[in-house]
Amino acid sequence: MPVDPKSLLDPALMARLDALEVLTHRVFRGSQKGERRSRKKGVSIDFADYRDYVRGDDTRFIDWNIFARLERLFIKLFLEEEDLAFYVIVDTSASMDFGAPMTKFEYARRVAAALSYIALRNQEKVGVTAFDVRGREVFRPARGKGQLPKVLASLSRLEVADRTSLGAAVRDFVTRCTQSGIVVLITDFLDEEGYEEALKYFFMRNYEVYCIHLLSPEERNPTMGGHLELIDSETGEPQEITVSEALIKQYRQTVESFCSGIRDWCTARGITYLPATTDQGLDLMLLGYLRSKGLLR
Amino acid sequence: MSAFLAPLALAGLSLLPVIVVLYMLKLKRRPQRVPSTLLWRRSIQDMVANAPFQRLRNNLLMWLQLLALLLLVLGLARPVGNFSGGKGETLILLLDLSASMQTVESNGQTRLDKGKELALKAVENMSGGNGLLSAFSARDEMMIIGFAEKTFPLQTLTTDKGALRTAILSAKAQDTETNIEDAGYILQERTMVNKGDTVEPNPDARVILISDGGLGPTAAALADVPQIDFVQVGETRDNIGLTRVDLRESFTGQYEQQVFVGLVNASAEEKTAYVELEAGGNVLDLKRATLPADGTGSVLFTVGEGISGPATVRLSSHRDALAMDDSLPVVIQPRSELKIQLVTRGNPFLERALAVDPRTNIEVASPDGWTLRDGYDIVIFDSYSPESLGPGNFIFVNALPPVGTGFDPSGEPIKNPRVVDWSRIHPITRFCSFENLAIARTIPFTAPKDAVLLVESVETPLIAVQETDSRRLLVVGFDILKSYWPLDVSFPIFWGNVLESWSRQGRGLGRAAWATGSTVPIVPPRDAKIAEVSTPAGQKISFALESQGTLYLTETAREGFYSVDFGVGQAQALAIGLMSELESQIAPATSLEIGGRTIKAERGAVEGRQELWPWLILAGLLIFCFEWLIYCRRTYM
Numbered sequence: 001m002p003v004d005p006k007s008l009l010d011p012a013l014m015a016r017l018d019a020l021e022v023l024t025h026r027v028f029r030g031s032q033k034g035e036r037r038s039r040k041k042g043v044s045i046d047f048a049d050y051r052d053y054v055r056g057d058d059t060r061f062i063d064w065n066i067f068a069r070l071e072r073l074f075i076k077l078f079l080e081e082e083d084l085a086f087y088v089i090v091d092t093s094a095s096m097d098f099g100a101p102m103t104k105f106e107y108a109r110r111v112a113a114a115l116s117y118i119a120l121r122n123q124e125k126v127g128v129t130a131f132d133v134r135g136r137e138v139f140r141p142a143r144g145k146g147q148l149p150k151v152l153a154s155l156s157r158l159e160v161a162d163r164t165s166l167g168a169a170v171r172d173f174v175t176r177c178t179q180s181g182i183v184v185l186i187t188d189f190l191d192e193e194g195y196e197e198a199l200k201y202f203f204m205r206n207y208e209v210y211c212i213h214l215l216s217p218e219e220r221n222p223t224m225g226g227h228l229e230l231i232d233s234e235t236g237e238p239q240e241i242t243v244s245e246a247l248i249k250q251y252r253q254t255v256e257s258f259c260s261g262i263r264d265w266c267t268a269r270g271i272t273y274l275p276a277t278t279d280q281g282l283d284l285m286l287l288g289y290l291r292s293k294g295l296l297r
Numbered sequence: 298m299s300a301f302l303a304p305l306a307l308a309g310l311s312l313l314p315v316i317v318v319l320y321m322l323k324l325k326r327r328p329q330r331v332p333s334t335l336l337w338r339r340s341i342q343d344m345v346a347n348a349p350f351q352r353l354r355n356n357l358l359m360w361l362q363l364l365a366l367l368l369l370v371l372g373l374a375r376p377v378g379n380f381s382g383g384k385g386e387t388l389i390l391l392l393d394l395s396a397s398m399q400t401v402e403s404n405g406q407t408r409l410d411k412g413k414e415l416a417l418k419a420v421e422n423m424s425g426g427n428g429l430l431s432a433f434s435a436r437d438e439m440m441i442i443g444f445a446e447k448t449f450p451l452q453t454l455t456t457d458k459g460a461l462r463t464a465i466l467s468a469k470a471q472d473t474e475t476n477i478e479d480a481g482y483i484l485q486e487r488t489m490v491n492k493g494d495t496v497e498p499n500p501d502a503r504v505i506l507i508s509d510g511g512l513g514p515t516a517a518a519l520a521d522v523p524q525i526d527f528v529q530v531g532e533t534r535d536n537i538g539l540t541r542v543d544l545r546e547s548f549t550g551q552y553e554q555q556v557f558v559g560l561v562n563a564s565a566e567e568k569t570a571y572v573e574l575e576a577g578g579n580v581l582d583l584k585r586a587t588l589p590a591d592g593t594g595s596v597l598f599t600v601g602e603g604i605s606g607p608a609t610v611r612l613s614s615h616r617d618a619l620a621m622d623d624s625l626p627v628v629i630q631p632r633s634e635l636k637i638q639l640v641t642r643g644n645p646f647l648e649r650a651l652a653v654d655p656r657t658n659i660e661v662a663s664p665d666g667w668t669l670r671d672g673y674d675i676v677i678f679d680s681y682s683p684e685s686l687g688p689g690n691f692i693f694v695n696a697l698p699p700v701g702t703g704f705d706p707s708g709e710p711i712k713n714p715r716v717v718d719w720s721r722i723h724p725i726t727r728f729c730s731f732e733n734l735a736i737a738r739t740i741p742f743t744a745p746k747d748a749v750l751l752v753e754s755v756e757t758p759l760i761a762v763q764e765t766d767s768r769r770l771l772v773v774g775f776d777i778l779k780s781y782w783p784l785d786v787s788f789p790i791f792w793g794n795v796l797e798s799w800s801r802q803g804r805g806l807g808r809a810a811w812a813t814g815s816t817v818p819i820v821p822p823r824d825a826k827i828a829e830v831s832t833p834a835g836q837k838i839s840f841a842l843e844s845q846g847t848l849y850l851t852e853t854a855r856e857g858f859y860s861v862d863f864g865v866g867q868a869q870a871l872a873i874g875l876m877s878e879l880e881s882q883i884a885p886a887t888s889l890e891i892g893g894r895t896i897k898a899e900r901g902a903v904e905g906r907q908e909l910w911p912w913l914i915l916a917g918l919l920i921f922c923f924e925w926l927i928y929c930r931r932t933y934m
Binding site: 094095096097098104188190191192216219224226227228229230231232233234235237238239240241246247250251253254255258 | 325326327328329330331332333334335336337338339340341343344
């Protein structure tokens with residue numbers, strides 16, 4: 001449900017986030033001048049290489065000292081600095097509307113707001129995408145601190161809706177956001193179709209991907225009991241169970257196996273996997289956990 | 298087609314809707330909305346996969362496999378169906394009618410009733426050519442033979458089920474012992490076929506023997522019958538029976554007789570029986586006998602002077618499964634004098650031996666001028682032989698009967714003959730030992746073919762006996778006075794046996810009782826005018842008296858007192874009783890040992906014999922093929 005945009009970011013938290021910046025482990029090609037080193041040669045102050053002078057080159061970049069020694073004209077090349085694309089993809093499927101003390105969706109929205117704040121503050125280009133059965137661009141990539149209210153407003157308007165289709169969402173995203181950069185995917189991965197096929201689409205654009213796997217404490221350690229008819233929030237399909245100690249034990253093993261399966265799959269493919277639960281404080285999540293994983297510095 | 302033996306069980310089909318309803322009932326569960334059931338489903342699947350057993354799920358392949366396996370296993374068990382439409386068998390149904398078939402089982406039904414029931418079932422399940430498979434089958438035919446001591450052809454070979462049923466229902470239990478020998482000859486004829494020079498079993502002939510199994514030694518008659526199905530009837534073995542009665546002179550009192558009664562206990566536990574002897578409506582004596590489990594025992598009654606005539610030996614206040622062996626008719630013969638003429642020139646040893654029996658009245662006569670006169674029970678010729686003999690009982694000592702009797706001299710007298718063998722079972726020589734008999738000289742002779750050689754030496758018979766319808770001849774070929782025999786203990790026993798045996802037989806009705814079914818010899822008195830026997834059933838049997846010889850009564854199938862009227866004096870009584878340990882041992886047999894074969898009892902034989910296993914195996918294999926087809930389609934689609 002829509003919320004007050006201001007509620008997404010606590011001023012005290014914002015103050016602590018001011019000291020952070022987004023850290024990249026790769027060099028991406030940007031679309032505009034920025035503060036990130038680019039693979040392109042440009043006009044920054046960092047020397048990159050020499051090349052022979054050809055007619056039409058800017059004579060200001062001729063290295064006259066070389067000419068004096070070798071009597072040949074060479075042009076000095078400098079590294080280009082471009083902006084960084086930072087995408088946040090938030091799962092808005094119905095399964096995210098669970099959890100305590102706040103729902104997974106609420107938690108994901110706040111993490112997205114905080115990461116957007118850090119990126120915008122560092123002049124990165126930030127884009128926000130929400131997905132359920134398909135990806136929806138809720139905030140087109142833009143840069144500058146002035147974009148923060150718009151980002152927050154976009155996030156506050158998000159609502160949990162339909163079933164999850166991670167594959168369709170990622171496919172939409174990669175076809176729309178062609179500029180490579182950092183992608184932070186916040187989801188519970190509770191998709192009947194699985195995650196493997198979906199995450200493979202990220203490799204098309206050479207994104208640096210971070211997956212925040214968000215579960216509620218109840219999902220990790222269920223406390224329910226008795227003869228239950230579980231209703232799937234997304235499909236509405238019932239599942240009859242009789243909760244027993246053995247079943248709970250088996251469920252925990254299944255959750256553990258599910259998480260470790262995603263982790264192993266991601267790690268093997270260069271994707272950073274970040275498990276989280278909604279009872280983790282945002283401070284701890286952003287200032288501690290994401291820093292330790294190398295997303296923030 | 299096969300019938301339902303218990304059609305009431307079909308009521309169980311009403312449980313089918315109940316099972317369906319049970320499957321429709323659901324446990325009421327509390328609904329709970331969860332983010333996703335994905336992980337719960339996986340958990341349950343993992344639990345099921347890791348559990349040694351899982352909840353049975355409806356699966357077509359499983360049902361097909363179960364069905365196929367069921368059919369194959371049933372096929373291996375070789376079931377036989379009672380389908381009409383057979384191969385045209387010749388069925389010979391042997392129905393036991395012996396006395397033991399009168400045994401009443403715990404349900405109140407006699408064994409014969411049960412046997413008839415099974416026989417009717419066998420008739421019902423004959424291939425009548427009117428079943429579903431009638432177009433492909435031939436009709437069975439059946440003959441029915443009842444057997445007890447005699448064989449009763451109840452129905453000749455026929456396909457008429459009505460006639461067969463009538464024959465079965467008309468069968469009546471006999472009071473006699475089992476003897477299947479005659480039936481065995483009929484069976485051999487019906488179950489074997491001539492093929493060229495050889496005789497081979499007829500594959501289409503089958504014998505159904507309905508009996509409680511007490512066939513005794515006569516079962517050997519079935520040894521050559523190829524296919525026998527033994528259908529056993531009977532369960533109980535609780536029975537005490539009177540199996541033997543004998544009347545003999547008391548050795549302690551001169552005017553007493555003893556009635557010896559043998560008993561058998563067929564049950565599996567020790568029993569105590571009280572046996573009473575009753576005559577003229579009065580119980581004369583009561584004896585107690587303890588009988589071991591599956592064992593025998595005896596009691597002995599002493600009957601004082603003046604008691605004679607019909608009497609009954611019975612188990613006192615006793616009820617068991619077979620009632621007919623609980624009592625036994627007996628006839629206590631009146632004591633009578635034995636008139637003996639001894640034709641001799643002097644033989645004190647023989648005179649003294651004969652005088653031991655208090656009944657004897659011995660008249661010694663000289664051979665000189667001797668003529669045959671009536672009025673003697675036994676005439677003994679010592680070292681003398683008359684020129685001719687009439688009917689009667691004659692004993693020759695150191696002499697041979699006249700020419701024409703078959704006893705002919707065969708040479709010169711033999712010195713010191715040595716005894717090589719003697720009969721241990723003949724009534725005259727039983728309890729006698731001739732092992733050390735020393736004889737100075739004997740007359741060698743040849744005995745007629747119908748004579749019994751009682752004592753033999755290497756060279757010649759020493760003692761022989763011949764019994765014909767009108768005359769008995771006992772020949773002792775050596776001189777008693779020139780042997781050590783009078784000094785041997787066998788001497789008085791021998792003459793005692795002779796007097797005992799010939800005195801009772803001489804009166805014709807001498808035994809206390811005869812076994813049912815036996816042939817009873819009756820010697821009419823010289824002055825008999827008629828010979829008429831009245832049976833317990835009221836039937837009168839008349840005999841012709843032209844020959845004045847021994848008459849033979851064969852109509853003795855019923856237990857009870859028979860009356861014999863000779864037209865002079867009072868009619869004499871004849872007692873006929875079961876007296877069969879074989880019949881009193883009513884414990885039913887579970888198998889028969891016939892000719893080295895063990896034939897196990899089975900009820901299926903009367904319910905048709907069409908084997909169903911080829912159809913079951915075929916159906917099972919077809920279902921397996923179908924299951925494989927479905928499996929492949931599921932796998933590759």
